Amino acid sequence: xxxxxxxxxxxxxxxxxxxxxxxxxxxxxxxxxxxxxxxxxxxxxxxxxxxxxxxxxxxxxxxxxxxxxxxxxxxxxxxxxxxxxxxxxxxxxxxxxxxxxxxxxxxxxxxxxxxxxxxxxxxxxxxxxxxxxxxxxxxxxxxxxxxxxxxxxxxxxxxxxxxxxxxxxxxxxxxxxxxxxxxxxxxxxxxxxxxxx
Amino acid sequence: xxxxxxxxxxxxxxxxxxxxxxxxxxxxxxxxxxxxxxxxxxxxxxxxxxxxxxxxxxxxxxxxxxxxxxxxxxxxxxxxxxxxxxxxxxxxxxxxxxxxxxxxxxxxxxxxxxxxxxxxxxxxxxxxxxxxxxxxxxxxxxxxxxxxxxxxxxxxxxxxxxxxxxxxxxxxxxxxxxxxxxxxxxxxxxxxxxxxxxxxxxxxxxxxxxxxxxxxxxxxxxxxxxxxxxxxxxxxxxxxxxxxxxxxxxxxxxxxxxxxxxxxxxxxxxxxxxxxxxxxxxxxxxxxxxxxxxxxxxxxxxxxxxxxxxxxxxxxxxxxxxxxxxxxxxxxxxxxxxxxxxxxxxxxxxxxxxxxxxxxxxxxxxxxxxxxxxxxxxx
Numbered sequence: 001x002x003x004x005x006x007x008x009x010x011x012x013x014x015x016x017x018x019x020x021x022x023x024x025x026x027x028x029x030x031x032x033x034x035x036x037x038x039x040x041x042x043x044x045x046x047x048x049x050x051x052x053x054x055x056x057x058x059x060x061x062x063x064x065x066x067x068x069x070x071x072x073x074x075x076x077x078x079x080x081x082x083x084x085x086x087x088x089x090x091x092x093x094x095x096x097x098x099x100x101x102x103x104x105x106x107x108x109x110x111x112x113x114x115x116x117x118x119x120x121x122x123x124x125x126x127x128x129x130x131x132x133x134x135x136x137x138x139x140x141x142x143x144x145x146x147x148x149x150x151x152x153x154x155x156x157x158x159x160x161x162x163x164x165x166x167x168x169x170x171x172x173x174x175x176x177x178x179x180x181x182x183x184x185x186x187x188x189x190x191x192x193x194x195x196x197x
Numbered sequence: 198x199x200x201x202x203x204x205x206x207x208x209x210x211x212x213x214x215x216x217x218x219x220x221x222x223x224x225x226x227x228x229x230x231x232x233x234x235x236x237x238x239x240x241x242x243x244x245x246x247x248x249x250x251x252x253x254x255x256x257x258x259x260x261x262x263x264x265x266x267x268x269x270x271x272x273x274x275x276x277x278x279x280x281x282x283x284x285x286x287x288x289x290x291x292x293x294x295x296x297x298x299x300x301x302x303x304x305x306x307x308x309x310x311x312x313x314x315x316x317x318x319x320x321x322x323x324x325x326x327x328x329x330x331x332x333x334x335x336x337x338x339x340x341x342x343x344x345x346x347x348x349x350x351x352x353x354x355x356x357x358x359x360x361x362x363x364x365x366x367x368x369x370x371x372x373x374x375x376x377x378x379x380x381x382x383x384x385x386x387x388x389x390x391x392x393x394x395x396x397x398x399x400x401x402x403x404x405x406x407x408x409x410x411x412x413x414x415x416x417x418x419x420x421x422x423x424x425x426x427x428x429x430x431x432x433x434x435x436x437x438x439x440x441x442x443x444x445x446x447x448x449x450x451x452x453x454x455x456x457x458x459x460x461x462x463x464x465x466x467x468x469x470x471x472x473x474x475x476x477x478x479x480x481x482x483x484x485x486x487x488x489x490x491x492x493x494x495x496x497x498x499x500x501x502x503x504x505x506x507x508x509x510x511x512x513x514x515x516x517x518x519x520x521x522x523x524x525x526x527x528x529x530x531x532x533x534x535x536x537x538x539x540x541x542x543x544x545x546x547x548x549x550x551x552x553x554x555x556x557x558x559x560x561x562x563x564x565x566x567x568x569x570x571x572x573x574x575x576x
Contacts, residue, residue: 017531039533041534047537047538047539047540047554050535050536050537051537051554051557051558051561053535054505054535054537054558054561054562054565055557055558055561055562055564055565056565057565057566057569058535059503059504059533059534059535060535060536061524061528061534061535061536062536062537062538063536071524071528071529072528072529073529073531076531
């Protein structure tokens with residue numbers, strides 16, 4: 001399992017109700033359910049991935065988060081999880097608002113567009129950045145609203161969203177983001193993971 | 198209409214059951230069939246509910262009609278609902294015509310066939326009647342319940358009535374309340390039967406005739422609704438019956454006409470016209486939402502079952518949107534639910550046909566549920 005999922009699993013701990021939005025093939029859900037006895041649900045737009053999840057015994061609904069989240073009652077999950085998907089929505093702000101409504105706490109991870117390789121790529125090559133985390137060309141990328149760690153933190157401040165924890169990943173190494181190291185982390189991290197409410 | 202009742206397993210229920218219409222029935226037969234073996238812990242039983250035109254003979258050769266069972270694609274050794282592994286039960290619904298209490302049974306009070314004096318039954322009555330067989334078989338909790346179309350409605354009703362009697366539930370291509378369009382289509386079928394003069398207000402059994410023409414038309418109309426426009430077009434197009442040319446008559450020029458006529462005639466050999474009236478009525482009356490004062494999620498509020506709702510992309514009779522309403526209601530009450538819409542251009546009938554993605558999902562969901570339960574038991 002990738003490092004990001006390990007971190008998310010550690011935040012969630014055991015015996016919680018979790019909704020994984022854009023759960024893919026269910027890797028994180030599987031771990032949360034079978035290793036940590038969480039009560040997990042998933043939402044995934046791709047049929048073949050939904051079928052994979054069902055085969056694993058995971059309760060996943062085929063559907064688009066931008067339309068389907070309204071059906072879940074307020075605070076019906078301890079955690080709503082959105083892993084590296086926020087940037088792919090047409091209206092990320094609306095989706096985030098739904099997550100904050102459904103989950104008592106929400107875990108959001110974002111690929112950091114402020115990562116130095118991304119910056120250098122644009123600066124020196126003058127073309128849209130391609131990295132391990134951002135492998136698609138500008139014309140076929142699902143990512144519509146890329147942001148940096150700093151952008152996300154600013155956004156939360158502006159919308160009065162409380163950030164309980166901010167973590168970042170750099171080459172599989174995890175560290176905390178603080179006010180003091182923000183500038184540095186925004187350059188050297190590939191991924192930001194936030195616990196918000 | 199067949200009159201044979203040999204080779205049919207029956208349970209005579211000697212308790213009394215109050216129907217939704219207020220009438221009380223007792224000492225009534227329910228006909229059933231089972232496949233596979235019930236394991237020692239009785240944890241491998243799956244109750245399959247049949248649809249409008251089905252019966253208890255899910256798979257193998259139906260001993261009465263000599264045709265293959267209606268769900269032989271999904272049920273059998275090594276199939277999605279694997280009878281080497283699971284114990285499969287199917288019961289002919291109340292109002293049916295394959296041995297269960299219905300309009301072609303004898304009314305003990307009059308010693309005559311019921312005909313249309315049979316009480317109007319509901320999906321809830323059908324489900325309540327089936328619980329007696331589970332008691333008889335000594336099964337406290339089923340591994341799963343499943344069925345498509347009207348079978349799916351029974352799944353929903355069962356899950357709602359008995360929140361603790363099944364580990365999982367698979368409603369397929371169905372709806373929690375029958376839509377105006379579906380009521381309209383059923384009414385068309387009923388009117389076709391009733392317009393046949395031999396129907397004789399349901400008393401055709403007193404004559405030597407039966408409303409075969411009316412029933413055949415009802416079946417033809419219904420059959421169209423089970424298919425999609427695309428599948429009809431691909432299979433038949435404008436192909437002519439006799440390769441030559443148009444006959445300038447009202448014989449079956451087109452292959453689609455002859456196919457429908459064949460479906461109609463084939464159906465009257467095995468189905469009772471009055472049963473058709475009663476069962477379609479039960480479908481029309483089905484409104485689970487109304488049973489809970491307009492809040493469908495209350496229907497599932499106590500459920501412990503794990504659901505897997507399945508719909509088909511080209512099903513216009515029970516479209517995805519109606520199946521999704523079930524999912525939404527289940528989510529609203531925090532139930533455990535998975536949902537997938539299977540891509541298929543075969544229309545509503547997809548659940549009866551070889552649609553690999555569908556059969557895989559069915560098999561895998563059952564398999565994972567079975568594994569989970571047995572792991573739980575070991576702990």
